[in-house]
Every structure is written in structure tokens, then in C-alpha cells.
Amino acid sequence: VGMVGLVSLGLRAAAEYGLALDRLVLVAAPPERQWAEIVAIVAEGAELVIARPPKRFMPGDVRRVQARVGSRGAVLILVDDRRLSAEAEADLGVGWSPEVRLATHPLAWEGLGEGHGRLMGRRVAVSVSGRRSTRPHRVELLLPGPKGAVVAVSNVTLLRQAG
Numbered sequence: 001v002g003m004v005g006l007v008s009l010g011l012r013a014a015a016e017y018g019l020a021l022d023r024l025v026l027v028a029a030p031p032e033r034q035w036a037e038i039v040a041i042v043a044e045g046a047e048l049v050i051a052r053p054p055k056r057f058m059p060g061d062v063r064r065v066q067a068r069v070g071s072r073g074a075v076l077i078l079v080d081d082r083r084l085s086a087e088a089e090a091d092l093g094v095g096w097s098p099e100v101r102l103a104t105h106p107l108a109w110e111g112l113g114e115g116h117g118r119l120m121g122r123r124v125a126v127s128v129s130g131r132r133s134t135r136p137h138r139v140e141l142l143l144p145g146p147k148g149a150v151v152a153v154s155n156v157t158l159l160r161q162a163g
Helices: 011-016 032-045 059-072 086-092 153-162
Strands: 002-004 025-027 048-051 075-078 101-112 117-129 137-143
Touching: 002 032, 025 032, 032 048, 032 059, 059 075, 137 153
Parallel strands: 002 025, 002 048, 048 075
Antiparallel strands: 101 117, 117 137
16 A cells, blocks of 8 residues: 555554555655656555645646556545535546545534533545446445444444344
């Protein structure tokens, strides 16, 4: 796995979720002008590249990264945690043609009462769209669920009713 531009990555948490740190290539904060080149180089040795794109990049950079990643048979996941307007999202996506686009929408923290309690997880809605998605889809997830893994809220409801 290669990760580029993920300054706030929690390595300890990633290891707890099963990421083999000895097989991780991490470029935490690449220079913005060299981002595309660095992602392309990381893709040479990684099957999965997770990268945060810079605020601005050139369409030629996009084509170069997509060609390199595609020629290696790698998967590229772009992460952008900014809440974007449709116009800003269009600017960011110039040149990119994602097969699948995931967007998260925070809903609520789980486990808290009114002014008391213990945080047990975060409920989020995840929207899926893109060329590989036949129609837009939305699902609510608990991060983490009762047993520590990501789980759909409907499954948690069934578990609680059965338990």
C-alpha cells in the first residue's frame, strides 16, 4: 500500500485495523508541484495507492498518473475531506474520471446521552456514485460497529434486537 499526502494518518490506528506497516510506503507531505510524479512512482511498487490531491493540478498530471496506475494494474483512491460545493468539486475533478465516487455525510455520534455517556462509534451515511455504480446508492454505517468492524446500521439494529 502506498499513501501520498495523508499528513494526519493515524499509523497506530491503521495497524490496529490490520494495515501491515512494514509494507507501507508513506509520503506524508509531498511538494504540491511534484504530487503527480510522486503518486506515479509510488504506484510502481504498490497495488493500492491512497492519495490526497493538491488543491490545484494540471490535466496533464491527471493523465500521467492515471496512465501509470492503470499500466501497473494498481488501484488509486483519491481522498479529499473538504466539503465542496458542486463548482469546487467540478474544479477538483477536472480530468479525473473515477469509476466509483464515495462521499461521507456525518450523522451522529453513538453512545452519548444528554451530557453524559461514552462515545461508542460514529454513524455516517456513505453515498456511492460513478461509472461503475448503476445508480446512486446511500447506506448508513457505524464506524466502528459493536464488534469493532464497520457495519451497516440496519445490521446493528438486527443484532441489538436479537441480542
